[in-house]
Amino acid sequence: MxxxxxxxxxxxxxxxxxxxxxxxxxxxxxxxxxxxxxxxxxxxxxxxxxxxxxxxxxxxxxxxxxxxxxxxxTGAAALPRGGRPGIGRRIPLIGLAQAGGDGYFDDGGYPVGGGWDEISVPEVGDPNAYALEISGESMEPVFRDGDVVIVSPGAPVRRGDRVVVRTQRGEVMAKELKRQSARRIDLRSLNPAHPDYSFELPEIAWMHRIVWATQ
CATH class of the missing domain: 1.10.260.40 (lambda repressor-like DNA-binding domains)
Incomplete structure (x- = not known):
């Protein structure tokens, strides 16, 4: 953001x-x-x-x-005509720890399959938005165990954004985009007790922006 x-x-x-x-x-x-x-x-x-x-x-x-x-x-229209707040809708939900498993995302990083739960959230502009439930302390103090983050595959990603990244090896992590060049991305861990990461772009399957969190 x-x-x-x-x-x-x-x-x-x-x-x-x-x-x-x-x-x-x-x-x-x-x-x-x-x-x-x-x-x-x-x-x-x-x-x-x-x-x-x-x-x-x-x-x-x-x-x-x-x-x-x-x-x-994110650049999406949040309100329908008339200026009223959008009604809620249900979006797919899984635990962040599950997200690295097979069968939850297609090659483009969109949720697929029947293994997802659902959660009701206020209207989100991206029709492909999904939710991940945080477990553990690796993202404290920003996100804590039990928090749910809403992720938008269609939102533009810029330096400083909090993102969910999946590597070609199947690792899924929530980090902050520190820097992106034509060849690599650098990610900052939200918990300072955990290391930062750097990847060559071919090592990344997809990167999606976190647009909201229920805390």
Whole structure:
């Protein structure tokens, strides 16, 4: 999730309600200039992020849920026409430890087969989205045992995103994309007690973006 992703999501949410960035800020009870493009970069050239309080006020004012906002962060339309929050739907669910087994994904990394459970989640823009239940402590403190992450195969992946990666050897891991070049990817472990990884691109079967977590 990058600085540009968050601001794009706020702009998209404003547009879906027929508002400008200033109009969205006013609707949320914020200063009208809070979301202006000039406020997104500081005087020192560093990126400025909207506060979590500002985002919470925007969601409350528009009636959007966090899942709706997360979908917009991926570039998908989160709300149907009329500006109402999307209804829930059921998506496939398995444990992260199971995901490395055969028969759960096709060659493109899309869920297949009858071994999946299902979970009800707020509307997610990607029709191929699936859920993984975390087990163990390898992803603490970001994700803990029992948390469920929602994964979008169709979402664009950028440096700094949290991703689920499957290697050609069948290993499945949740990491942060540290860097990607034309030849390799570097992954940062979410738990600092665990090592980082680096792979040549041919070693990777697929890489999908985590767009939401139930915690």
């Amino acid at each position: 990058t600085h540009e992703d968050i601001w794009r999501a706020l702009d998209a949410l404003a547009a879906e309600h027929g508002l400008s960035a200033s109009g969205l800020a006013r609707k949320a009870g914020l200063d009208a200039t809070a979301f202006n493009p000039s406020k997104r970069i500081g005087a020192d050239g560093r990126a400025r992020w909207p506060s979590t309080e500002s985002v919470a006020k925007v969601l409350a004012a528009t009636g959007a849920g966090f899942a709706d906002f997360a979908a917009l962060v």
